[in-house]
Amino acid sequence: MCQLVNGLGTRDVQASPDSAHGRGRGAIIAPKVLIISMFYDEADIWYNRMPNNLSAVLIPVPGLHMLYPNVHCTSDRSVCQVTTGEAEINAAATITALVLSLKFDFRSTYFLVCGIAGVNPKYSTLGGVAIARYVVQVALQYEFDAREMPKNFTSPYMAYGTSAPGQYPAWFYGTEVMELNEALRDKVWTYASRAVLSDSDAAISYRARYKHIGKTVFQAAWGPPSVVKCDAATSDVYYTGALLSEAFENVTTLWTNGTGRYCMTAQEDNATLEVLVRMAIEGLVDFSRVIVVRSGADFDRPPPGVSPYEHLTAYNGAGFELSLDNLYNAGIAIVNGIVSDWNTVFAAGIKATNYIGDIFGSLPGQPDFGTGSLTGGKGYGPMASMLFHPRLRGRGMSTIAKKRGRLVMPRGDD
Structure with missing residues (x-):
């Protein structure tokens, strides 16, 4: 039997409240490992073969792929799995929805x-x-x-x-x-x-x-x-x-x-x-x-x-x-x-000795490829506080301006 968290079950799942192991329905899940599959066959090998039942807990998340609407987790929530759907748009949409979900x-x-x-x-x-x-x-x-x-x-x-x-x-x-x-x-x-x-x-x-x-x-x-x-x-x-x-x-x-x-x-x-x-x-x-x-x-x-x-x-x-x-x-x-x-x-992490991140240098450090970090090796800071500012508009890299030693988005035209 699978447990279902905060939602309705799929046709092949018998739902039950997520109360086992002392966990309430609203508990935030912090898995040690998240397996990311792209389509059914890649996911199915984990459902069928993993010794710890990876379908013990199903968590529906708004914004996941319509064919793969649930995150699958083991009963102790240490390992979870999501299927994104194939190609770049599906992958980006699914992972964005998942990470921004308040359930994890x-x-x-x-x-x-x-x-x-x-x-x-x-x-x-x-x-x-x-x-x-x-x-x-x-x-x-x-x-x-x-x-x-x-x-x-x-x-x-x-x-x-x-x-x-x-x-x-x-x-x-x-x-x-x-x-x-x-x-x-x-x-x-x-x-x-x-x-x-x-x-x-x-x-x-x-x-x-x-x-x-x-x-x-x-x-x-x-x-x-x-x-x-x-x-x-x-x-x-x-x-x-x-x-x-x-x-x-x-x-x-x-x-x-x-x-x-x-x-x-x-x-x-x-x-x-x-x-x-x-x-x-x-x-x-x-x-x-x-x-x-x-x-x-x-x-x-x-x-x-x-x-x-x-x-x-x-x-x-x-x-x-x-x-x-x-x-x-x-x-x-x-x-x-x-x-x-x-x-x-x-638990403590494995420290990277090489640069990690994208070609822009969006994370701290200097890329060992490309033309160097756009942030001078500092990386970008959180943007959440800037999202609702009416004059902070993303226009692509050709319009990023340097001001007072910081990378800021340019003013609007109005």
């Missing part, structure tokens, strides 16, 4: 973004798991129809304010690059790397096709699944093929000043992280406690003898179930590690 306190929570992805055969394989330091919004650029792009272009994409692919952007929107806590990434990798990962005959067979490309370049592609440290790309467009994949790999390298390694492709992560950056500014979350884990469901480019179309439509299922399986295998190891070592390691 996320100030000490570890956010575990946990989903399947496309995988770069240079760094991982079907069923392989990656934990990221950088997440890059690779498609936030100018785009040409490839049939109409200049003949000397290697990609239909070029960065804003530039005249050709491969040039550094002249300006940013602020969400293009996110950097996470490397020390935390390394710590949770020690848990995940001890997980026993599954494999399948279908994945083994399809991986073998990549041996013909070159044993050095794509050795990771035809090896067994493992847990690696490399980075994730975000694009609303579900792309495939060597040309786009190589273009976005180059973008990742360029925008992270040569540090990032493009290995997983997804549709949500920069949106989720942008919300968490903004909420960290307000003191509602701790951005040093964010983890991004992705598992390879399909390769981002085809092997020899297979067209991108065939790769997408005929062979795209070889790693799907396997990626879900290993997403859970690695993910539960991380969850168990955080909960088990809470008092000795995680």
Whole structure:
């Protein structure tokens, strides 16, 4: 039986008052871990396999995705899970609604973004798991129809304010690059790397096709699944093929000043992280406690003898179930590690030794990518007190002005 907090149950849930374990209906929940899934299959592995029933408590939150209206929690509320819906808008809307909900306190929570992805055969394989330091919004650029792009272009994409692919952007929107806590990434990798990962005959067979490309370049592609440290790309467009994949790999390298390694492709992560950056500014979350884990469901480019179309439509299922399986295998190891070592390691937090945050420097510190912090390394302060001032209007970065040593929003025109 599931408990339901402050709302009506779903059709498959028998609701009961949230009074177990001495907790009233209005109690604020402060989970140690929040698992963030993007769609049903990514969520279902946790509901079906987690030893502690992740559907013991259901909390409906206004503003969550219509298909996923509840936050799921264990009976002791130490671990919770939310499903955002797929692509960037759904992710941003869901996480915004959740963090601003008065039902939760996320100030000490570890956010575990946990989903399947496309995988770069240079760094991982079907069923392989990656934990990221950088997440890059690779498609936030100018785009040409490839049939109409200049003949000397290697990609239909070029960065804003530039005249050709491969040039550094002249300006940013602020969400293009996110950097996470490397020390935390390394710590949770020690848990995940001890997980026993599954494999399948279908994945083994399809991986073998990549041996013909070159044993050095794509050795990771035809090896067994493992847990690696490399980075994730975000694009609303579900792309495939060597040309786009190589273009976005180059973008990742360029925008992270040569540090990032493009290995997983997804549709949500920069949106989720942008919300968490903004909420960290307000003191509602701790951005040093964010983890991004992705598992390879399909390769981002085809092997020899297979067209991108065939790769997408005929062979795209070889790693799907396997990626879900290993997403859970690695993910539960991380969850168990955080909960088990809470008092000795995680309650106090793991101090970041690298910059964490967005490309603007919205959080304190100097980004080791981009053109430097817009705040001089200080980070932005909470904006809640400014929201209702009639002359404080957001106009984008081109209108931010410096006044008396502080970054302030400009006056209105009236």
